[in-house]
Amino acid sequence: MKKINIIVPTLLLFLSVIALPTFAKADTSLPLNTVVSGSITEQEPMDAYTVTVQEAGILSIDVNVYFSAAFLEIRDAKNERIGNFAGIFHGRPENATALNKKVNLEPGVYTIIVKDYNRKSYGNYDLKVSFTPANNTEIEPNQSIAEAMAIQVNDKKIRGFISANDTEDYYKIELVEQGRLFLEIDSQMMNGTVRIYDANGETVTWESLGFYNGLPLLWKSHIDFDAGTYYISVTGNDTYQGIYEMLVSFAPVNTDEVEPNNSMATATPVQLNDLKTHKGFLSYTDTKDYYKIEMPYDGYLTVEFSSEFSAYHLIDEKDVPYDSYVSSGAVGILETSTRKQQLKKGTYYFVPMKGAIWQGGIYTLAFSAEPESKEKHAFRDVTGRYTTAVNYLVDKDVTNGMTPFYFGVNEKIKRVDAAIWLAKMLELDTSNSASTPYLDVPKRAWGAVNALKQADIANGKSKTQFGANDTMTRGEMALMIQRAYQLSGDGVHLPFIDVSPRYEDAVKALLKHNITQGKSANQFGTNIAITRGEMAIFLHRADQTK
Template structure:
């Protein structure tokens, strides 16, 4: 009897080992995952002894993943899963054969992480396939997690633009807006999503407004904005999924009522070594000239004086102020005025028979000739500074006064010549 039991258990053990071995061959996890580089086509084979291949893709940042399959198999399954085994999508690809592959592709917007592409047998069909995965980073600058009011990402009024992503595994983004005083708040959304919801709520969860923004796509955003006059307090902007649509969006929140007025700026000439004017008290004034910025403080009455290098006539200065609340005004554009007079003209000899006065002065200036207080002629200089003024002949000994005037109406010193 004991010998019979030993034979029975030995036989049962052999059957169990064979069964487990068989199951391991047929299991969906028979293949070890293979790292799959992006934008590179790989070939695989579904056989009766190797009925599934698994590929790992790693997203260092959120983006759009496109999976493409050319199947030379009568029918085959393909799936995309996250690291927890949750299915992003799954498809059955049919009608492939050795001469004419069945072509299929699908995409998903995904957060950073590890994902798996699984190609596995459908029924008894076997054969070759070509697999390729493309990836385009979203370049979103939202800060995750921002999935509710307790995790809400602060967004600065008037100065910050956020690029966000509604994805397969992140269906809502929440932003916190702090309004220090009453004002008109405008929310702007450019949506690259087929359809998405946006809402503005107060700190008690009361809805200020809510909208469905449609008809956006990756090439042409749906543009939307709305405003509300709000009291000071904390508010939340919620961008959340509508249906299954995913994609990028660009969000900004503005309240012009919070911005200080642009500074009042006194005239700046091509002789000035400071920019002066008046603005909000104790503000930080910035003067941007080309790529350089010069800063200084306004005093308790709002007056400011910012040292700058002397600038050329026509140079544009961009002057703004940041108040003690941290809000920056729009820029005041100031153009440097020419206050340097041209040099006195040179005048060639004038005789009693001369019908012209000639010489040189500042290029593109106007040269004017006088006898006493009466103008006897004028002319423009050319790009070399030469001029020709037509006159009627004057008596010998007549004093002629000649001056140059530039485009800013600065007048040179006089040049006095006597007719010979």
């Protein structure tokens, strides 16, 4: 005879004792959270109960056994065992042995079986079943690449559930451009595996989630990808199951490299001394980029290279190496290297490549070259992007640097010195060395300031003050260069948000003639003081427009 204790009724999950062909007695229906008292006898050594699970979640089975040895197991609708059976030992009529068994299940009909251990152990038991929904947001079925759930990057977290009868979940993502994919998984699984596959189902990478010890387990990783279709799987097994939450985000890199450029035959040509910084990206599927360099003379090639992880080789047409470098940067931290190499006239290839098996990432590069005859100065602070421009100014006797060994590329330049440079660059008549109307202009600059004022290129800040000792701003320099070289900016769209109407036409003109690209995508740096190095570059580029 069975004693029934009703605890908390529910509509979500029901138990009923049924008679199966291979199972013993069944004649009572019970709601969830209800205690049923049964007995195992020699005549009826097994009880079987059906459980209908209407959503994915955790089934908790509590058993108190008042005899020496019993078995508990759960089977699915196909009569296949879910997980391992549980033995319950050393119970006594006056002191039961308690067992709590938790099973992660998908929706379906299941059978709970309580039976004797060895046809020799009989007695009473109490059984109660409760249920906790997983509240997962994944869309089933998603147990294979063919069934993978399509998800959007940079969207909300996905709540998934690995169960005893669903040990794999697959997700599909579409990347429309190259960039960095980030995965974050909060897991309540004891362990598990995360895998990423390409469009052909080939494994890109996999990692263990780590071992859960009752504390929150947060797993993070990233991988660099080209545009394409990819799949993510979260996998468990008979032991590793439970709830997880996954956030998938993506950051595009917005490079200016032209793909494909993965061989000498497809190398991207780079114009030397274009005074541009080029941005590239290496990914899991794009491990090497080629840039073609035509050295027009025997001379010196300066390479400015910044990278998170990448290495590079500088080779000739016969794959003979001339220089190599390996970056020691990190995610989001580009390490910069400036290296100068003496080369003969000819064709060379600059080849950024992945520095580790899976690490590629963002890199930038800039090239400048000069013939051997141009190695005129001994400025120790002039390298890379400044070399050509400084050499040009030295050749034209515009400046000789702050000392024989120090040009001061990062030093701010005063308005009076900028006026002298510009007057010399334009070869203006500076013979009028009478005092200027500006009381703050030193005698050494009278001729230059007078010439610029007469040519309507530069004026003072007031009727009596030129602002001689004030630092020259980028906006002021833009005005002077536009006037000096009579440049037009017609047809140019201005992307900068810090350019006031006073400077608008001048900045447009500089953009149109590739004299500057601004400080960033939306900042020209109008009110920022210009440095001696930047001034040299501006003047050199402007003088090429003649």
